[in-house]
Amino acid sequence: MNIKSLIRFDWRSSFIYWMFALIFLFFALLLHNDGFLGPNNLLNIFRQTATISVMAVAMTFVIACAEIDLSIGGVAGLSSVVVALMIRDHGAVAGVCAGLGVGLIVGTANGLLVSRIGIPSFLVTLGMQGVAVGTAALITDYAPIPILNDSFNRIFGSGSIGKFPSVIFWSFSAVLIGWITLTRTTLGRRILATGGNRDAAEFNGIDTKRIKFTVLLISSTVAAIAGMIYAGRLQTGRYEWGAGDELSAIAAVILGGTSLFGGGGTIIGTLFGALLVGLINNGLILAGLPVSEQQIIRGLIIILAVALAKKK
């Protein structure tokens, strides 16, 4: 049985790396005159994917647990404006605390509604998305709120550590913590068990309701942090930040090889999934395509990639 598992080629879990290499090569050949391979552009890809990869790591937990969180884009937007307002009136520390508070409150609400009342997470978070975006627009009257606190802006995305933009450190910390949590902690194992076979997990003494609550809480809190990264990078809080990110994050997770039906999950795969989404965006912009065509091609590539990944 040992030999069998060695020679069995696991297409699904290695798929993302092949896909990533292939698309990278494709753009490298097509766009080498447009500076695609330049160190600045490559750093740019990382910078642009930072918020998505942070959220996608948390989304991996949610999907591995056989749930979904559609509210993360809205939470990121709400967090960005709450942070901006609090910094304006009370300083950076209060701002960061308030931002985290947004994530904790929304996450608790999502988690309770899903785990205690038993509403499917799809519906709860779809509704919560609207509540979050609406609240953000309401309290700012649709206006962007500038952030003038330099240390906040430096830490959350505008600054750099040595040569590397600080946003990259955020995404790598998220990947590292996520990877350890999923593979090496009891929480990670319980999440996989709950998503893989809930009845069995219960029989093993796992409190699956609590696990579902926990993943939704993590997801919202991480989305709030992503909102702060948006705010710091763009030095502004705005209700629109993060709009549509839930779909990019879900695409990153699924492209990375995590099953939409729960029970499995790979953080490294998710990172590459997020980078692939960023790579495609970057390549299409460099190729000079109008936004409309970018959207069409991006959509088609993602559908194609997921279809290929499903192949046995």
Added chain:
Amino acid sequence: MKEVGSINTVEMKNISKSFFGTRVLKDVNFSVRPGEVHALAGENGAGKSTLMKILQGVYTMDSGEITVAGNPVVINSFQDAQNFGIGMVFQEFSLIPELSVAQNIYLNREPKNKLGLITDAGSAASAEKVLKSVGIEIDVTAKVSSLSRAYQQLTEIAKAIAAEAKILILDEPTASLAKHEVDALFKVLKQLTSSGVSIIYISHRMDEIYQICDRITILRDGNLVATESLQDITPHDVIAHITGRKDVEMLSHDGHQINRSSTPTLKVENLVAGNRVKNVSLDLYKGEILGLAGLMGSGRTEILRAIFGLDKKSSGKLFLNGDEVSIKNPRDAKNSGLAFIPEDRRRQGLVMEHSVSANILAANLEKLSHLSFLNFEKIKEFSATAITDFEIRPPEASRQVKLLSGGNQQKVVIAKWVATNPSIILMDEPTVGVDIGTKVEIMKLVRSLAAKGNSIILVSSELPELLGVCDRILIIKDGEIRDEISRQDVRDEDHLQLMVQGISA
């Protein structure tokens, strides 16, 4: 203080349990000695699983006492049972398919390093040790989903042993295993008992009970009938105790005659499908009810599934009224005039949330619509007829099926398929989970369908049922037809039971 060896591992004294006023266990005594394999036998509904569920803390007993190693215990949950060393080998529940064998064995109590992180190497090493101690060879890093049923089951056993179970409950453990896998399982069980673990072995298979068990306890209708050493009791007596030489008169055969000189309605030639249907040939005549008798896992269900196109046929031919037909999927089967009443009506037969009427019309949409538009006048009439014909109670077409009793749900399934005007009806355990009164009604229904000229293949574990309605019975074992017997030639239920068990009478 008594010697350890003389104390029963588990003792259940005067256990009684009622559900909704029906006594399902009456003062049952059951004890298991250290290191023994104790068979628990009885018909479906005799109380075996209720007794075991009490031992696992799933049900609470109304009265009685349980002691573990001589100490009185209260078992209120599955966790309690585990703490007292009572392990259950589930058929399908307790493994996480995407995790490895070792990860499953140590699920929710993973070994950790100094930093508090899980060490998969640690659990793999411990799992390896446990597996070795009981003589199981599995790659502990393999994903459970990649293992065969047999190895998944061995993983379940290893998991219980790793949790230091002193007593293991195995419910029909060989139902889905091949012969060599059964041998491997028995070797493991021997190894376990020699290290003092006790095993409760629930099975219908007499040959296995005699091969592996030391004692047997037989329940019938919630009563303890006998606890005997298997050396002191013959298979014939065991079967007599199990069946209680029950009255089969309520369903006495009406002896209707079948004309077998004509072309058979359905002819199956050398059918092979998967590894559970091996070279099956049979003829089914107009108006005939053909019974398939065999133990769980003998391939009965799979024969029906292969005929109906639910499972892929690797070879073999089907003939309807003499003409060869190709049935590749259930749609082909339906178009050829076949109907299949599945075993699990809740999952395979009905949409539980939908109304009686919606369920009945699901298989008859073409008939009840015009250019894809549903004809509600026709549907109303159609469901009303079905409800009257099949005596579905309460007679309300708009009632959700989940609110009906098991028996009436089954009637809805049958009504739905009969409305497609099939010439051949395949039925798999049509009376599972149905109360006794409705059972008789359903069997009468089967008979009346045959009297109208339908041909029926009936799979049932309830031998009185087969005896009550079948014209001929085929004995199935290991995916093959072992014997064929005419109803007139069956002396009584014991005779048929011995044939099913493969013991010459």
